[in-house]
Each structure stands twice: as C-alpha cells, then as structure tokens.
Amino acid sequence: MKLWKLMMAGVVALGLASAVVTAGPSTVTAQASDNITIDGKFSDWDNANLTTGNNEATFAMESNGKYVDVYVNMKYGQVPGYGDYIFTINNKTYHVWSGNIPSTVAKGDIKPITFSGGTYNTGDQYGTVAKGYITNDGTHSIAEFRVDLSMFGLTSSDNGEKVSMTNPNVGGTATTTVDDLSNKDVSADVTATSGVINGKAESSSKDTTTTDNNANNDNDNLNIKIDGKYEDWKNVTLTEGYGGYTAMVSDGDKVYVFAKMKYGQVPKVGYKFEFNGKQIWAWATDIPDTIVKNGEATEVNFYAGNTEQDYNANADYGKVGVGYVSSDSEGHSIIEFEIDTGKLKLSSMTGQTITMNNASIGNEKVTVAGGSTGPYVIAGIGVLIAGFGYWRLRKSGKLKRRQDQMSGK
Structure with missing residues (x-):
C-alpha cells in the first residue's frame, strides 16, 4: 500500500507540474464601442x-x-x-x-x-x-x-x-x-x-512571451541566431538609452545581445555583464571604426575579463563569443553577438540573474534569467517517484496481484 501511494504521489507531482506549465492568464471582458468609423469622413x-x-x-x-x-x-x-x-x-x-x-x-x-x-x-x-x-x-x-x-x-x-x-x-x-x-x-x-x-491585421508579429518595458526577458532565446541578419530580433523589446537601444536574451548556455545606435558606430568596449552581482567585461576591438554598409556584415570576436581596462585577447577568459556588425537602411550602426557563459568560470547558470549595459549606449540595463528549470525539475521528480514505485511493486509481485484483484481473477 505504501508503494502504491508513493507511485500515486509521483503521478500527482507530474500533474501539478503540467498545470504550472500550461496555466494561462485570466481574461477581463469589456464592451466594444462602434461610434467611430475610419472612412475619410470626420x-x-x-x-x-x-x-x-x-x-x-x-x-x-x-x-x-x-x-x-x-x-x-x-x-x-x-x-x-x-x-x-x-x-x-x-x-x-x-x-x-x-x-x-x-x-x-x-x-x-x-x-x-x-x-x-x-x-x-x-x-x-x-x-x-x-x-x-x-x-x-x-x-x-x-x-x-x-x-x-x-x-x-x-x-x-x-x-x-x-x-x-x-x-x-x-x-x-x-x-x-x-x-x-x-x-x-x-x-x-x-x-x-x-x-x-482592411483595418484587420493578421496575427501579431510580436511574441507574447517577450519582455516588459525594462527588457527583462524570459529564458527562451526566441530563436535568435547570430549570423549578421537581424530580423529574428523583431520579437524582442528594446531598452532605450541616450545613445541607442539594447536587448538581451538567454537559452541558459549563452546570452545573446543586440544593440542599435542612434548616432555613430557601435562601441568596441565597455559591455558590462553582471551574473548575480559578479561583474565581467566584454569587448571586440576588431569592430570597424566606420559604420558598415547596409546589407553587409562584418564578423567580430568577443573577449572577456574581470576588469574594464584589460582589453586584450589574453584576458581572464579569452575569447568567449562572436558577433556581427552592420547597419540598417537609415544608416544606424547595429551589432548582435553571443557570449558563451560556459567560458566564464561560473559555477552554474541555473537561477542566475544576468544584466548587461554599455555606458556608451546608456545607463539602462537589460536583464535575463539564465538556466531556470522550474516546472521541468518538478516534472522530472514526479516521473522518478512514479517510476521507482512501479519498479518496486513489479519486483515484489504486488503489482500483478493488484491487477488480478481489479480484473476479478
């Protein structure tokens, strides 16, 4: 009986995990108004x-x-x-x-x-x-x-x-x-x-799981690929600074960063990351001095260290990522890059809060949570408990006897 209860507890835990994953937001209904018609008559x-x-x-x-x-x-x-x-x-x-x-x-x-x-x-x-x-x-x-x-x-x-x-x-x-x-x-x-x-738009191009106005992204990297093409950032909210705009997402193994300048070229240095308070600086000194022509992209290498001034390839962490520099049709300089957090000698990314800013773009920080496993850990425990209970019941022969009782044998 104890083993049967144990297995049932695992099933319940698994069910609770599913509820956590699939629960949706509540809905508030308001009355629509139709007093205005957009028809060129005012x-x-x-x-x-x-x-x-x-x-x-x-x-x-x-x-x-x-x-x-x-x-x-x-x-x-x-x-x-x-x-x-x-x-x-x-x-x-x-x-x-x-x-x-x-x-x-x-x-x-x-x-x-x-x-x-x-x-x-x-x-x-x-x-x-x-x-x-x-x-x-x-x-x-x-x-x-x-x-x-x-x-x-x-x-x-x-x-x-x-x-x-x-x-x-x-x-x-x-x-x-x-x-x-x-x-x-x-x-x-x-x-x-x-x-x-037709004023009816198609379904939204903005992912509903993206950031709030402070660009605090969830764990999903929203299918970002660092390849010099920037269309995959359209679903990520940008944070505005006095010099430009930044965004960051993470998949738990890497952080992905986007920056767009209002004026001038994207900065080569000064990308300050904080991992639960630990500061790590990143830079790419091979970023061109002039804005890259729209439609072209220049690959650059990112290095990282514990201090802001040590901008060399032999710094504390060496090469930690790559990126691409380009510009949009209006001549604004753009960069996207990734940082491999596995090269930063961090004990674990699970539960880490990651922030990034660059003073040349603005003081505002973008934030993500790295490697959160939440409901999936709960689900894993439920499967483990249920599986262990099933194995013990089968080995003891009690499972067959209980099945026979239920079938009337």
Whole structure:
C-alpha cells in the first residue's frame, strides 16, 4: 500500500507540474464601442472629447474593440507622420509613425495613410499597425487612423488597461482604455469611398512571451541566431538609452545581445555583464571604426575579463563569443553577438540573474534569467517517484496481484 501511494504521489507531482506549465492568464471582458468609423469622413468626431495640444492643435482617441481610433486636427502645418505617436499601455511604450503622409494635401482631397509600429521612433518591429486617411478642409490638415493593439502582442488579459497617447509635434496627452481585444467584427474595417483598406491585421508579429518595458526577458532565446541578419530580433523589446537601444536574451548556455545606435558606430568596449552581482567585461576591438554598409556584415570576436581596462585577447577568459556588425537602411550602426557563459568560470547558470549595459549606449540595463528549470525539475521528480514505485511493486509481485484483484481473477 505504501508503494502504491508513493507511485500515486509521483503521478500527482507530474500533474501539478503540467498545470504550472500550461496555466494561462485570466481574461477581463469589456464592451466594444462602434461610434467611430475610419472612412475619410470626420463628422463622427464632432462629439469626441478633444484634447488641445501645441499651437492649438486638437486630437482625440477612442476605443473600438481591439483597436483605438485616433483623430488629429492641426491648426498650423501638416499632420505629423515621423512625429512619433507614443502609446503607453500597462507601463509599456509603443511608437507609431507614418512614412507616407503627403507633404501637402489639396482642399477636399482624401488620401490613405499607413503607420508602422516599433519599440523606438521609426522602429518597425511590429510591422504595419495602423491605417487611416488624411485630408484638408481648406484651413486645417486633418487625419484619422485606427491602431490595431493586437499587433503589439496585447491579449484579452490587457482589456481594461489604460491607453495614453502623445505626440511631441502635437502636444498634450489623450487617454482611453483597452476595450475588447477579442473583437474582430466587420465594423472594425477601415473603409472610404475612394477605396477600401482592411483595418484587420493578421496575427501579431510580436511574441507574447517577450519582455516588459525594462527588457527583462524570459529564458527562451526566441530563436535568435547570430549570423549578421537581424530580423529574428523583431520579437524582442528594446531598452532605450541616450545613445541607442539594447536587448538581451538567454537559452541558459549563452546570452545573446543586440544593440542599435542612434548616432555613430557601435562601441568596441565597455559591455558590462553582471551574473548575480559578479561583474565581467566584454569587448571586440576588431569592430570597424566606420559604420558598415547596409546589407553587409562584418564578423567580430568577443573577449572577456574581470576588469574594464584589460582589453586584450589574453584576458581572464579569452575569447568567449562572436558577433556581427552592420547597419540598417537609415544608416544606424547595429551589432548582435553571443557570449558563451560556459567560458566564464561560473559555477552554474541555473537561477542566475544576468544584466548587461554599455555606458556608451546608456545607463539602462537589460536583464535575463539564465538556466531556470522550474516546472521541468518538478516534472522530472514526479516521473522518478512514479517510476521507482512501479519498479518496486513489479519486483515484489504486488503489482500483478493488484491487477488480478481489479480484473476479478
């Protein structure tokens, strides 16, 4: 009987582990609104709660299912595109911008516009996140557009969260709440008499397990490959510093780092890692002095040591990783590299908290947890207990007798 209970305890432990792994977030449901239609006709904004910004510009924002609708009316100048519409939801920041707003629109004309979304100004990690229209009433440049919140990786668990939006070229802040991210009604389409733009986006390009606004990544490296191609970083949130942006993920054996500069070349030295408080510095002195041409990539070697100044290949840990330096289409210098933590003489990566920053990029740190095995350890113990109990019962002959009793023999 004791052995049978032991085996059952193992099965229960295994079941509890499965529950830990598969449990999902709770869902809050909110009522969707359909008062606004993005159709190039702006009269439905007449009763909206308008916010007055700089130079007497007015704007508003309304929830509409999984979307938020935005209205901008400029007293002077054109509706901004590159002005960076900054959305904040649940303490996370998303940047929305347009590269196809015309420099001028004739009176009465209605032009379709699209917006990209990213983790920084002009970033496009989230792809096309909004569509709408711009016009001119003879005095003012006016636009309306619909932002698909699901493109940011938001889910129904974010329903009810506050949404704030600002634009430095408009001024002020408009606010609303996440309405109902499960709403995919036909009424959410973006339409106009001059054509049809489907406002329904495809599934989000942003992985739902990525970081918060401090870029604290989970253990999954999100299929990052260090090869000089940077598309695989699009699902990882970047942390902004005064000189650029950084991100880091880990698979328990290596840490993977991405950096993009606002100005100038990525730094050769000064990459400071902390492993549960232990400081290790990394560098790649073969990083070119000038920005690498877009579409090309230069391989570099990373070395590491216990002090910041000892930048040589014979330092404490020698060569610990490789990386690639390139640039994007706008000329920003980019680097991605990996550090093999097995070469850093650490006792174990399990449970380690890893941070990294480079003072030339910013003081902000990115953080990951290295090698956490959590529920899988529990599951392993459950299998071991169950297996041991089964072996003892079978060896003693009690298992066969219990099976015979259950079958009525």
